[in-house]
Amino acid sequence: MDWDDLRIFLAVARAESLSGAGRRLGLDASTMGRRIARLEASIGATLFLKTPQGYALTEEGARLMAPAEAAEQAVTAASEAASHETGIGGQLRIGAPDGCANYLLPQVARQLSDAHPGLEIQIVALPRVFNLSKREADMAIGVSPPETGRLVVQRLVDYRLHLAAHRDYLAASPPLTSRADLRHHRMIGYIPDLIFDRELDYLAETGVEAAAITSNSVSVQMQTIRAGAGMGIVHDFAIPFTPGVVPVLTDEISLTRSFWLLRHADDRASRRLSLLAEALAQALRREVTRLEALVRAELPSADLTARQKVKKISST
Known part of the structure; x- marks a missing residue:
């Protein structure tokens, strides 16, 4: 079992669909289906059940989540340790309510992009609470601190x-x-x-x-x-x-x-995401102060x- 197989497994588990996971990884649904079938064959277990609502984890699939996420964290940490770039690159998906996304994040995104030219910023504007456990976003901005979930919560x-x-x-x-x-x-x-x-x-x-x-x-x-x-x-x-x-x-x-910054608890080990979270927080504070x-x-x-x-x- 290699990391690429686990990466695809995690994407499907979080999106609960082949097409949704494929969009996140840049692969088509048929390729995702073949890769999941290959992974299931290699470990001799069914990881997903196809339901009218999408792909649901089986008991075997649920047991694989923890080691797969541990592998994800290890790969991320290794990638960050090997990087000697002065800027921060890669993809950053930010979920936010549409007021923040429309009136604050465009200016914030400009500042982050200027500071880190290799950064790809995705702004997901939705009038609802984001599910970070399903990795709908790398970090989210909320209007109240959540009462449940394995999250790191920071008042912005x-x-x-x-x-x-x-x-x-x-x-x-x-x-x-x-x-x-x-x-x-x-x-x-x-x-x-x-x-x-x-x-x-x-x-x-x-x-x-x-x-x-x-x-x-x-x-x-x-x-x-x-x-x-x-x-x-x-x-x-x-x-x-x-x-x-x-x-x-x-x-x-x-x-x-108040705005609150929400991150998955497992991401505390990521130096890259921690640096981006602090840069996002500082830029957002400056922009609110300026406009008000x-x-x-x-x-x-x-x-x-x-x-x-x-x-x-x-x-x-």
């Missing part, structure tokens, strides 16, 4: 959110001077049954019972707000990317949340604009 940075709306919407809508006025406004937020983490239930903190327009995507919510369709709770770091959108009621509604500073610089003028608009409407 706090970020702020405020109620925001486009200036055109504010100019055409009823006055907004306090939280009580929200009942006269169209709200935008998450689809309630698709909120995958309790930390994302923003509207509950405004006192608004339901939103008129909803999406499971932060980016879709932000673009809907930018279109002047209503107002919603948004990340401060996203506001600089949406001209015309301004924070409102900042003295009454202000939320703070831009918003704070505009807050006085934004609040003044809103108050002048309210005063104008009230006097007519």
Whole structure:
């Protein structure tokens, strides 16, 4: 049994399909199937059962997981020890909620690529929790620390959110001077049954019972707000990317949340991934600080604009 066979076995076990594993390794499904059949023949045991849901590990397959992962760690460590490059190369797959992936990780990826030209960065943006045990990503960014799983959890940075709306919407809508006025406004937020983490239930903190327009995507919510369709709770770091959108009621509604970096516990032995995790953390902190500073610089003028608009409407 050689490492290449174990590499294919691990990919299928984690993806639970030949096609999914093949995409990760750059091989077609038929080749993956032949390699798994060859491995099973060589050890005299069936490793997978094909079910309607995909490929499931048998008892023999489950027993092979631990030694296969140990081999994976050994190969990774040997590769890192043999490398004398000043930069860090190879593939790095980062999983993140779409708000972070859209508004923060592009700038972070640029910084990492500049520092490590041999690095291939993959950003997987999904509004859900990533399964690192199945190696859906090398590391993931979450909005709350997980309570279970063999993970290394690191708090990255706090970020702020405020109620925001486009200036055109504010100019055409009823006055907004306090939280009580929200009942006269169209709200935008998450689809309630698709909120995958309790930390994302923003509207509950405004006192608004339901939103008129909803999406499971932060980016879709932000673009809907930018279109002047209503107002919603948004990340401060996203506001600089949406001209015309301004924070409102900042003295009454202000939320703070945190990003967490999640890694599989077995990856602590990887110097490469540890260095990349620290570089990612530092770059993300800098980017949140930079973008939120831009918003704070505009807050006085934004609040003044809103108050002048309210005063104008009230006097007519």
